[in-house]
Amino acid sequence: MAPDDALVQVRGATLAYRGRRVVEAVDCDLRAGETLALLGPNGAGKTSLMRLVAGRLPPEAGAVRIGGADPYRDRDIRRHIGWVPQEIALYPRLSVSENLDVFAQLSGIARRERPALARAALDLADLADVARRPVGLLSGGYQRRVNIAASLIGRPRLVLLDEPTQGVDLAARAAIHAVLARLRAEGAAILIATHDFAEVERLADRIAVMADGRLVQEGRLPDLLARLRTAAPEHEVALADLPDAAAEAALHRAGFAPVDTGFTWRATRQGGLEGVALLAALRAQGVPVSEVRIRAPGVETLYRAALDPASTGQTQPRIIARVPS
Incomplete structure (x- = not known):
């Protein structure tokens, strides 16, 4: 990816917390209209990297640039970044519309512009039917959609989401995915941290796998698959x-x-018995098998191979070269 094509550029970004490096020498890019899924076990450094990109923290080494500007030092560029944390960050006693108005004020949006932007955020997140209801009375799925809508009030060019569908039901998940698809279609760059492999396959153009603060694999999802x-x-x-x-x-x-x-x-190496023969052989050894399935390798296989190549019979080294666009 050529640097001038990228809205987000991270070069050698490094960050330590309590004496431990939580992000180490990370390079990654993200274009407008593109979704990058950030994967990794808990403690891998995903949220810390997102905070660097959001301008909430400065890197100790390296650089983060959004549209060529430093998001930590440039307040104007931070207005073009929508940050959706994993925790619900709303005022439960206020209605959905009142929450959006508060977040518009906090974003420095002029009073005359707030109603139109709030309506646009409600429409984008499909929340018009609950606009007057107190947030605290809404389901978890609706609250997460309001959380996303609040981050979109300033029509950001970049949206960062940390586990946006954690703990929600299938209907809420589908609604959140629809919001993200609309954002992408409108040209926003999206960085999403998730543990949901099906979500990644549905939404992502690129993936980046983190472990111990480093990127161990990164590239276009169709090419990797x-x-x-x-x-x-x-x-x-x-x-x-x-x-x-x-x-x-x-x-x-x-x-x-x-x-x-x-x-x-799931099989961790190829070869051996197939189908009916495998079913019979396992049952003969006392394995309570109800079904044998054959499936194409997906994001979960990519993830396991990136973190532990031996687990999938792969021969790649742990730190894998980035796959070019």
């Missing part, structure tokens, strides 16, 4: 019950590892 899907498909088994020690040992011998609460196991 295309490279991954040249390999054989993955095998996944669904269990009717949690496996005992003997069943776990059999699954491990067959190349499987648990991917959730222990009811789903």
Whole structure:
């Protein structure tokens, strides 16, 4: 990506907290109209990196530029950044419209401009039907949409979202995704930190995986998936019950590892038995298999390979070169 194409440019950004580096020598770019999904385990440095981009903190080394300006030192450029934290940051006793008016004032928007901008934010987040209701009486999904709308009151060029769909139901998730799709269509650059792999596949143009404060993989999602899907498909088994020690040992011998609460196991290497033969072989060893699935590798596989190449049979080094645009 050429530097002059990027709205957001991060070069060698480094930040320490209580003597520990939480962001270390990070380089990344983000264009207008593009969505970059930031992935990584808890404590990887995702939120710290977002705070650097938002201008909430200055880097100790390196540089962050938004439209060529330093967001920490330039107050004007911060007005073009919408920050949606993981925590709900609203006034529960005020209505949705009153919250938007307060955030417009805090953003320095002139009184005469506030009503039109508030209406636009309500329409963008599809909140007109609850505009007069107190925020504290709304569901968690609606509150998250109001949280997003409050960040959009100044029509920002860049929107940063930290786990925007955490803890919401499917209907609220779909509504939030629709808001983000509208933002992208209007040309906003979006940086979203999430643990939801399906969300990434639906929304992201690019992904960046962080671990221990560093980017370990970054690139265009279609390119990364295309490279991954040249390999054989993955095998996944669904269990009717949690496996005992003997069943776990059999699954491990067959190349499987648990991917959730222990009811789903996915192959970590290719080869071996297929389909019906695999089902019969596992059941013969006491594994309570209810179903064998074949699936194309997706974002979760990319993520696991970036953090631990050995877990997926990959041979890449831990720090992986960025995939060019």
